[in-house]
Amino acid sequence: MLEKKVTIINNAGLHTRPAATIVKIAAQFDSEFYILKDELNINGKSIIGVMTLAAAKGSELALSFDGPDEEKMAEAILEYFNKGFDEL
């Protein structure tokens, strides 16, 4: 299992469009993926779950990846977070 911390860096935060993209990226991998914020642990493959996260610019999230392709999955997801959901 891999654990990573990320910070939301785009102005608009984690709104509907990036939420959908994160779920789409996660769906390409077999590993499990969870997002932890304020004691809410959300399955990152569930769009309705990710949509419950109110994560504005500057929020910190803890991500966990667990499974056969966890490293590749973490890399893909982190890349998307680190480029500010293509909104920088």
Add this chain to the structure above:
Amino acid sequence: MIDIEKQNVYKGIPAAPGIKIASAFLFKKEIETVTDEKIVNVDEAVENFNDALAKSKKELAKVFSLAVDKLGVKRAALFEAQIMILDDPVLINNIIVRIKTEKKNPEFIVNDEISKYQDIMTLSHEQYMRERSQDIEDIKNRIIRNIRKKKWKSRLSTGEVILVSSSLTPADTVLFSRMDVTGYITNFGGLTSHAAIVARSLNVPAIVGLHEATEIIQNSDIVIIDGFNGIVIVNPDEEQLLHYQKKLKKLEAVDLELAKLKDLPAITLDGRKIDILANLDLNEEFESIIQNGGEGIGLMRTEQIFQEYDSFPSEDEQTEVYSNYSQKLYPLPLTIRAFDIGGDKVLPVDVQEPNPMLGWRGIRFLLDNEELFRTQIRAVLKSSVHKNIKFMIPMVSSMREIELTKELISKCMDELKSEKIPFDEHLELGIMIEVPSAALMIRDFAEYVDFFSIGTNDLIQYMLAVDRGNDIVTNQYQEFHPAIIRTLNFIISEAKKTNTKVSLCGEMAADYKAIPLLVGLGLDSISVSASVIPHAKEIIRALNYSEISGFVKTCLTCKTEKEIHDILDKYYSDNFSESSNEFYSN
């Protein structure tokens, strides 16, 4: 004359002109009630649930493609997320497992499962999370309805209807845009609400802020909507019906006349030419601007275009939109207003301010978010190769803001030069005059900018200290307050002294009564909604500039709004033909 005292006559805020008589359609969000029931055949229930998902997906795909059509791919993203929910592995699996283990009816389980997520969203302090919960409500009801195999009943009866609703969301609007809605009446909202803007762009009458509209009006009531005067008559009597049928007939005749004005300039009887530009809020409006004979776009509200975008559009995305309009409009001018964010115009930036109207909005927000502002400036510059684009800054209140903006623009110009990207080096820069301090400093600002555009909505609210969105003080929001008229006069005459062009783009320019006054004050151009263009042309073509500049002098000495109203009313009854006067007065 219509007797306003009659019991079935109600008054709201006239938001889009026109008169219609049709039956009412009350739009209420359908809420499916569910009860907890035991079931025997679990397999059938699961199959039923899966069918409902498939059916819902089909329905939403239709809405999605319609939204793409009407609003563009980006703004339709909201509906894409809804479709994804129907494929959500976690959600779907939980529901199926619960149906099997609890042996309860699927609609109960669906309601219970999805509501859990909504509860989390509603608990959030963020307004947008609460709205998101509403979006989820839509999809939940859709699944439940489909489990019950209820037919997707067309929400509107056939034939023309007047839509009555508490308020309208962008998603509702997408659906109604393809239906036979000939008028809008809403409980809430002002001239700048979504319903008002959409109605003007679709060229149908609308009345907003009629507080108990959904209580007063029942489904299938016959309703007369008079969008010129903000009057709604519910189940009219013979006399009222006759009165409005007569008006309608004449209006149709006048519309034919107005159509002929399309290619004629707005020129007074004694030869003074006024440029009639259009305000652009929605993509769909563009065509009618040209059809109605607009001479360019005086105000393109970029924040409106990107409102349901969910995020700030990139430089390339913006460049595409601006270039497209610039080309279609060429050689007519396109005035792009920088993102006017804050106040009542919110984008997904989570800031809670105790007093947003006096807070972080317009140029203040832009200068604090330099990257975002730079992105827009670069996109505007890159789109300016046809040399018909102007750029305009909202909410300017001090010299420093103009200096910083100009510095940023010249930096962007230098960048583009070194990147060898062509642009218009003489791009005209203007500022909105909507803060009293800016109005007082016109002459100083004129040295730094190419044009001014008066935004009356905000100018009035700041001068009179009246929140235009606050129903309680609506009566104090006086367009014709003597201080407003005198300030307009000051702005226009000061601008003339420095040979700086000045236009006006607030709702005031769409007020038939204000037009003679504005022309008389010496404005060279006004910018109005597309549907108002022919009316404005008609009025201007009947004016005598030398005469009105005389009565405007009298208005400048008035001490109350009423005195000014009386002068304008008298002017109308003396100068306008029976036919047009009839629509403009009630």
